[in-house]
Amino acid sequence: MRTAFGARFDVPTGYLNTPSIGVPSAETAETVARSVQRWGSGLDDPHDFDSAVRTAREAFGRLIGVPGERIASGATVSQLVSMVAAGLPEGARVLAARGEFTSVTFPFAALQARGVTVTEVDLAELPGHVAGHDLVAVSVVQSADGAIVDLAALRAEAEAAAVPVLLDATQAAGWLPLRLDWADWVVGAAYKWLLAPRGAAWMAVRPEALGKTVPLGANWYAGAEPWQSVYGLPLRLAGSARRLDLSPAWLAQVGAAAALPYLASLDAEAVRAHCVGLADLLLGKLGLPPRGSAIVSLGADELGAAKDSSGMAALTERLSEAGVRASVRAGRTRVGFHLYSTAEDVELMLDAIS
Numbered sequence: 001m002r003t004a005f006g007a008r009f010d011v012p013t014g015y016l017n018t019p020s021i022g023v024p025s026a027e028t029a030e031t032v033a034r035s036v037q038r039w040g041s042g043l044d045d046p047h048d049f050d051s052a053v054r055t056a057r058e059a060f061g062r063l064i065g066v067p068g069e070r071i072a073s074g075a076t077v078s079q080l081v082s083m084v085a086a087g088l089p090e091g092a093r094v095l096a097a098r099g100e101f102t103s104v105t106f107p108f109a110a111l112q113a114r115g116v117t118v119t120e121v122d123l124a125e126l127p128g129h130v131a132g133h134d135l136v137a138v139s140v141v142q143s144a145d146g147a148i149v150d151l152a153a154l155r156a157e158a159e160a161a162a163v164p165v166l167l168d169a170t171q172a173a174g175w176l177p178l179r180l181d182w183a184d185w186v187v188g189a190a191y192k193w194l195l196a197p198r199g200a201a202w203m204a205v206r207p208e209a210l211g212k213t214v215p216l217g218a219n220w221y222a223g224a225e226p227w228q229s230v231y232g233l234p235l236r237l238a239g240s241a242r243r244l245d246l247s248p249a250w251l252a253q254v255g256a257a258a259a260l261p262y263l264a265s266l267d268a269e270a271v272r273a274h275c276v277g278l279a280d281l282l283l284g285k286l287g288l289p290p291r292g293s294a295i296v297s298l299g300a301d302e303l304g305a306a307k308d309s310s311g312m313a314a315l316t317e318r319l320s321e322a323g324v325r326a327s328v329r330a331g332r333t334r335v336g337f338h339l340y341s342t343a344e345d346v347e348l349m350l351d352a353i354s
Contacts, residue, residue, distance in 0.1 A: 001026065002340050005266055005274075009340035014323040014348045016335035019143065019171060019295050022195040023340060024259060031258040032197065035251055047227060049250045052257035056190075056200060059260035063194075064169055064186050065179035066204040072244035073202055073253075077170060078103040079217065080187045080203040081137070083244055084166055086214035088135065091115035095133040095163075097123040099330065101143040104168050108137065127153035131161040138165075140172035140180075144330040146279075146295025148176070155182055164209060175275045175294045175338060177268035184209040190252065193294075193338060196259040199252030205241045213244060221247040271339065278337040282346045297332045303353050315353065322352035 002009045008026035015023060024032075038044050058068035074080045085107040088094070094108045098120040108118050121129050123142060127150055130136055136158060141148050158165045164184040172178060174193030180186045186204040190196035205213055215222060215237060222245040223229025224238045237243035275294035283290055286302060300312055312328060319326055319333070326335045326349075335349065 002342070004339045005271070007262060007339070011340045012323065012325075013342075013344055015325045016337065016341070016345055016349065017325040017327055018192060018338045018341075019146075019329075019334055019336040020192070020327045021198075022174075022192045022338065024195045024197075024255065025262065027262070028195060028255055028258040032251055032255045035254040039251075044250075049248060049253055050226075052250075052253045053248050056196075056253055056256035056260050057202065059257075059264045060173070060188065060194075060202040061204065062264040063173045063178065063260065064181075064188070064204060066181045066186065070204050070206065070241050071202050072205060072241040073200070073248060074217075074244070074246045075199055075249060075252075076103070076201050077168060077187050077189050078107055079246070080185075080201055080244075081166065081168075082107040083203075083213050083216050084135075084137075084185055085111055085116070086216055087212040088114075088116055092117075092134040093132070094118045095126065095129055095136045095138075096120050097126055097138050097142065097149070099142070099144055100137075101139055101168065101170075104137050104139060104166075108135075123147050123149055126150075127157045130154070130157040130163050133163055136163060136165045137168075139168040139170065140178070141169075141176065141293060141295065143171050144334070145297035145332070146171070146291065146293035146334075146336070148172075148293055151180075164212075171295065174263050175271055177272055180204070181206075185213070190256045190259070193336075194256070194260055194263060195338075196256040197252040199249035200256045203241070203244065205244070210241060210243075215244050217246050218243075219245075219247050221245050274339070275337045275341065278341050278343065278346055279335075281343065282335070282337075282349065285346065285350055294338065295334065295336045297329065297334050299332050303333060319349065319352050322348060324349050324352050 011023045057071045061068040061071045096105050166185040167183045169188040173188045184206050190200040191198035220229045279296045280290035
């Protein structure tokens, strides 16, 4: 059991796979376990989970610098992004980063029959291509390699060209200090850096963008008065971002209500310094320059592996045998450093690839 940032984590040495699945604190895991026990004993009523949904919603807002009343609660990033895609006009032009995570781009690419097009450019060049598009959709931190979009440049170009922006904060919120209240939409999932169960996700919506967002999953929980919206017409959705809510996955929300307020209470700069410091320590030990991200992506040449699929497969097996939990994305080994990571994890990986 490790103790980090005031919480306990039952995480093994060498766990560097947070970009795929975050490990909850012991406190969060215990909270979910108690909820499972209550469920198994028939002690809950549906409305008992409303407070967890509200708590998680507000805490996600604090993590990205957006008021809680502007946050919609959903299940996955693609589900939330689809509501933005549905509101685009015929023939809309969407700008995205090359190699972007497909939960951000597929909802738009699926609208080819309506003439919607998605143009991909290199992440570093993206701000310079904003003009002439109807929407920019991009991750704050790229899933494949941890590259960070230039938010200041993107904001300046988008405001100058009056182009709305959708940001995916899934690989950023929880380790990177964020103030994203300027973006039209900000989505994020719970089960990576936010250390909560899969099945909860959120979307911040600027008031000006709410009318352009289609409630594809309209349901009773999105009602102006949810518990008075269970039966019968007419449609009576909430006037705020709650009109985009999905009926919650209860256990996921219970976990999120434990994890997100804890993360939001931490010194965001101290968290960033810890995570990035370990990532850059690994890079430095490999003779590589710092990259300023909690996610590190390493190619075969940087790890001393053969530059083919068999070489990367052998390297992955060697890391696994040494107890290093990592992933392979875009043909490269990907690791990530979070609250519970230590220099011991760095040394274990270095030993495994030496």
